[in-house]
Amino acid sequence: MLKCLTFYIHLGYKYFMQQTNEIKISLKREYDLYTNAMAFYKNTLKEFEQKHQLSTQVLLKRFESGQLGDEADYFDWYAFAKLLAKWRKAQSAIRSAIQ
DSSP, X not given: OHHHHHHHHHHXXXXXXXXXXXXHHHHHHHHHHXXXXXXXXXXXXXXXXXXXXXXXXXXXXXXXXXXXXXXXXXXXXXXXXXXXXXXXXHHHHHHHHHO
């Protein structure tokens, strides 16, 4: 009976290791997707900065304080900046999990 118990524990351990590796592979794939999405957001923010001759940090402060107009670019720019921040935070969590 003891051998059967040991056998089942061994199978459970192998299955756990397989799941762990699959999770790491999936997280690595997610990390790569986040990297690509963040590159898109960064490029978009650069385009806004060049177009309006303003840094994203200044835009965020002015937008949040109501100092900017209602131009659609400002709303899009603000949204992209906030999305980039969220993606960075999530990517950092993924990086911690796969290291």
